[in-house]
Amino acid sequence: MKSLIERLRTRRLASIFVLLSTLSVAIVGGSFLAHGVRGQEKQNSSTDATPLKVSNSNLPSNEFQNVFAKIAKQVGPAVVNINTQTLPKQSANRPGRRFHGRNMPNPQAPPDGDDDQDGGQGGQGGQGGDQGQQGFQDFFNRFFGQQGPDGDDDGGGQVRESLGSGFIVDAKGYIITNNHVVDKADKIYVKLSTDPDSQDLGRPARVIGVDKATDLAVIKIDAPSALPTVKLGNSEQVQVGDWVEAIGSPFALAQTVTAGIISAKNRTIEPGASGQFQHFLQTDAAINPGNSGGPLLNMAGEVIGVNTAIYTQSAGYQGIGFAMPSNTVVDIYNDLISPSHKVVRGSIGIQFKQGLSGAVNRVYGFKNGVLVQQVQPNGPAAKAGLKPGDIITTIDGRQIKDGDDLVSEIASRRPGSSIRLGFVRDGKPQDATVTIGDRDQVFADLGNPQRNDQPEEGGNAGESKLGIMVRDVSPEMANKIKHPGVVVQSVRTGSFADLQGLEPGLVIIRINKQDTGNRDQFNAVVSKLKSGDDVVFEVVDPRHPELGINYVGGTLQ
Known part of the structure; x- marks a missing residue:
């Protein structure tokens, strides 16, 4: 009996051993197989891939070419x-x-020039x-x-x-x-x-x-x-x-x-x-x-x-x-690139309204035209007899569509040339011959519309040394700005005055603390300037006299 029990125990232990050995073999085998798969993934074969090549289509030079x-x-x-x-x-x-x-x-x-729209x-x-x-x-x-x-x-x-x-x-x-x-x-x-x-x-x-x-x-x-x-x-x-x-x-x-x-x-x-x-x-x-x-x-x-x-x-x-x-x-x-190195534009010296209202069209019976709001005294349009309230309709017989059309037409004309201006006043068509002015000169004149238009006598020392042309201010302007001086008429591009910021319409009252109340005084002061001198302008803007004097300057080269 005892030996039977021992035999059964021995067989049971043997069975357990066999079972454990089988499991161990299975685990080791599975790990080996798994490692083998990963190894194959790392060593992927690409022997069946075809290498790429840059295509050379040899297209004709004028065909299929990117135009950009x-x-x-x-x-x-x-x-x-x-x-x-x-x-x-x-x-x-x-x-x-x-x-x-x-x-x-x-x-x-300035607000009253030819080509200015809606009050400028x-x-x-x-x-x-x-x-x-x-x-x-x-x-x-x-x-x-x-x-x-x-x-x-x-x-x-x-x-x-x-x-x-x-x-x-x-x-x-x-x-x-x-x-x-x-x-x-x-x-x-x-x-x-x-x-x-x-x-x-x-x-x-x-x-x-x-x-x-x-x-x-x-x-x-x-x-x-x-x-x-x-x-x-x-x-x-x-x-x-x-x-x-x-x-x-x-x-x-x-x-x-x-x-x-x-x-x-x-x-x-x-x-x-x-x-x-x-x-x-x-x-x-x-x-x-x-x-x-x-x-x-x-x-x-x-x-x-x-x-x-x-x-x-x-x-x-x-x-x-x-x-x-x-x-x-x-x-x-x-x-x-012309000798003057300057763009010259024509002007007739008006301020106009861009686009007429329906009421104006109905009253005057016109769909196209430019309503004159203001005419510069002594300007080209004023000399030709135009007045505020006139409606400009034609230039040399050609219908004017709007303000842009007027600007383009007049600005392209050379100063001194003449145009026939058709306009409507009080519902009646009229016309006048207008002599085109230089827009820059017209703008410079706006600062002093009442001045005498006679040309100035004598030379201008500012032109050669500073690059500016000046004229005397009127008594009315001098009273307005509280100072006598000279008005800048034109500024040469790239000149000393241009680099300092001087522009037509500004009034120079002193240079280096010396009065320039008129052209003679201005010329006397400028004639003494030489290369290397510091030059300081005392300037007043007649459109904003309340801002007082501004000081600008640099070293004359």
Whole structure:
């Protein structure tokens, strides 16, 4: 019995041992198999994969080629990078070239000029006066985001650097860009696409001429050999929806190419007189800070616009950009490279209402025309007999559609030429012959509309040394501003006076503490000035005499 029990116990232990051994073998085998699978995953075979090759389709050069790439390759060498430096000024209260600052406001175009609309209430550069204008950036010194709220920047005593674009239109080195790219710059440099990619700012450039009204400028670099150029296209032929391409240096990224379409034509983004010569092409091609002055191209590789402004609420691209049409650019360029380096526009000396109300149309029986609100005394229109309340309907027999049409027609005429003006007075059609005046001269005369129009006798010492022409103020103006002085009639672009911010219409009452109460005193003071002298002007704006005297000046070179 005992041996039976022992045998059963022995068999039970044996069975347990066999069972445990079997389980151990199974576990070890499973682990081996699992490790084997993972090893195979790490050593995936790719012997059946076919290597890739770069395709060489050998397409014909004129077929299936990306037209944007073709244009970029063709035009890119003529697009330049423009770097500017503005040196710190000694005076912390210096005005800009437009007298932005606490002590004197920006003297905008006087309110009674030909082409002024709705009382001449212009905008404030890139600021705008309402919500619709607040988003405009990069317009008249607003593109780079490096300036103060009034367009000036003292730089904290540091050299301020800015960046823009431009394009070569003459193999001798003439370049078109925006005025706000080079405005106030003490040094201008141009870098070609073929120049080495280095810290060097590029080749020195000089300003040939600028036109603030259209924000265009012409600069020049010395070219030892012929440079690549662009072709100017016809912006009048551009249609909404046409493809366009922009090339420039946004955020210092030179030779950046973007594409889009023409979104609209004839856009005016500055209201009133400030925008009367600014009728832009609108595009959704990406334009950012630094694109200013670069070309907008059609699909033939022709420049049909100069990239000038963007609408943004983030200081960057939001799909709305503006370019000055090439047809306008050509006219401005040809004037700026002329011996005077100045754009001459015609004027008849009126202030008008843009668009007639339904009541006016019904009373006078006209759907088109321009309502004269104000006529400058002694101006061209006044001499021809026009009066406030007249409705201008035709010029040389051609129907005038609106104020923009009137502006375009008269501004394109040369001073001294005559036009036949058709108008309606008290419901009766009339006409008169009007002699076109120089718009700049008309604006200068607005500060003193009652002056004697006889030409001044004698020379003007300010022209040769300072770059300005002056005349005596009238007794009425002297009484208004509480000071005798001389009125600035014209300022030569790039001259000493221009760099200090003097503009037509301002009154100079003293220079270096010496009275300039008339032209003789002015000439006597200026004739003694020499290169290296510090010259300080005491200036009053007759449109804002309540602001008192402003002091501006620099060192005569």
